[in-house]
Amino acid sequence: MQAGRGPLSGISRIRKNVRTKRASSWDRTGGNKDYATVPAGATLVLADLQGPACITHIWLTISAAQDPGHLRNVVLKMFWDDESHPSVLSPVGDFFGCCHGVYRNFVSLPLAAAPQDGRSLNSYFPMPFAKRGRVEILNESPTDIGIYYYIDYEIHAAWDVEQGYFHAHWQRENLTEGDGNLEGVNLDGQGNYLILDAQGQGHYVGCMLGVDSRSPFWYGEGDDMIFIDGEPFPPSLHGTGTEDYFCTAWCPREEYNAPYFGAIMVSNTEAGRQPWEKSAWGTNSWLGKYSM
Numbered sequence: 447m448q449a450g451r452g453p454l455s456g457i458s459r460i461r462k463n464v465r466t467k468r469a470s471s472w473d474r475t476g477g478n479k480d481y482a483t484v485p486a487g488a489t490l491v492l493a494d495l496q497g498p499a500c501i502t503h504i505w506l507t508i509s510a511a512q513d514p515g516h517l518r519n520v521v522l523k524m525f526w527d528d529e530s531h532p533s534v535l536s537p538v539g540d541f542f543g544c545c546h547g548v549y550r551n552f553v554s555l556p557l558a559a560a561p562q563d564g565r566s567l568n569s570y571f572p573m574p575f576a577k578r579g580r581v582e583i584l585n586e587s588p589t590d591i592g593i594y595y596y597i598d599y600e601i602h603a604a605w606d607v608e609q610g611y612f613h614a615h616w617q618r619e620n621l622t623e624g625d626g627n628l629e630g631v632n633l634d635g636q637g638n639y640l641i642l643d644a645q646g647q648g649h650y651v652g653c654m655l656g657v658d659s660r661s662p663f664w665y666g667e668g669d670d671m672i673f674i675d676g677e678p679f680p681p682s683l684h685g686t687g688t689e690d691y692f693c694t695a696w697c698p699r700e701e702y703n704a705p706y707f708g709a710i711m712v713s714n715t716e717a718g719r720q721p722w723e724k725s726a727w728g729t730n731s732w733l734g735k736y737s738m
Contacts, residue, residue: 463603469493470596481592484585492581493597498605501573502598507565509592517547521584526611527577536616542567545656554725555705573612576605610648634679635671657722664697692726
């Protein structure tokens with residue numbers, strides 16, 4: 447039987463052959479220096495775990511008062527099994543939903559940044575692996591940093607062959623292509639900003655998008671397009687505009703948080719540079735080419 451509905455419906459089930467564990471930065475001397483120091487240019491291994499297992503929660507906060515750009519200068523890497531190239535490679539701020547190198551309080555189902563001032567970074571994405579999971583922090587800041595962290599995970603008795611491996615990709619295009627014409631025509635997808643081009647079998651689960659507009663015009667009229675398996679235009683999933691894809695409407699200038707989408711950082715300026723950040727999460731069963 448299922449006890450109730452919703453995200454907490456399985457909390458009463460006693461699962462066999464599963465054990466919960468944690469890797470953290472606790473002070474091994476028993477004192478209160480519960481952080482790890484990462485020298486400038488160095489890499490710190492936060493956790494090196496044996497599978498089959500699944501990371502269920504990551505919390506971290508960074509002490510880097512001498513580097514105001516540390517959300518971009520500190521890089522998060524994750525490796526599954528014995529791969530040589532990381533499946534997760536992203537500035538730590540962007541991975542946890544703080545684009546533009548700026549902390550912001552927000553909440554969603556998979557990610558949250560909590561007080562004080564959004565500096566408590568959380569991920570609840572499940573990250574299963576069969577043999578080995580390694581989480582690293584690379585400090586590209588010009589100064590040393592301190593990092594406090596939890597990595598909560600479960601040890602399982604056997605690997606579930608239907609499980610996929612978690613991937614996260616970060617990229618930036620500066621400046622993007624555009625024609626400055628709100629009535630422009632796009633009937634082939636050429637010149638779109640490419641968010642993802644992936645191959646294989648898997649689920650696309652969502653994205654964070656940060657935009658710093660140099661134009662006085664609303665930037666979000668470009669349609670979202672998702673092409674699957676090399677299909678021609680029009681794609682299988684063709685939307686009606688950037689804010690529409692992120693489940694908002696009418697050129698929003700309000701910050702908003704919801705479980706599956708949000709407008710995390712919104713400028714209220716009517717012209718000039720306009721920093722924006724939005725999120726959308728789902729469970730679409732495909733991999734392909736996604737652009738706007």
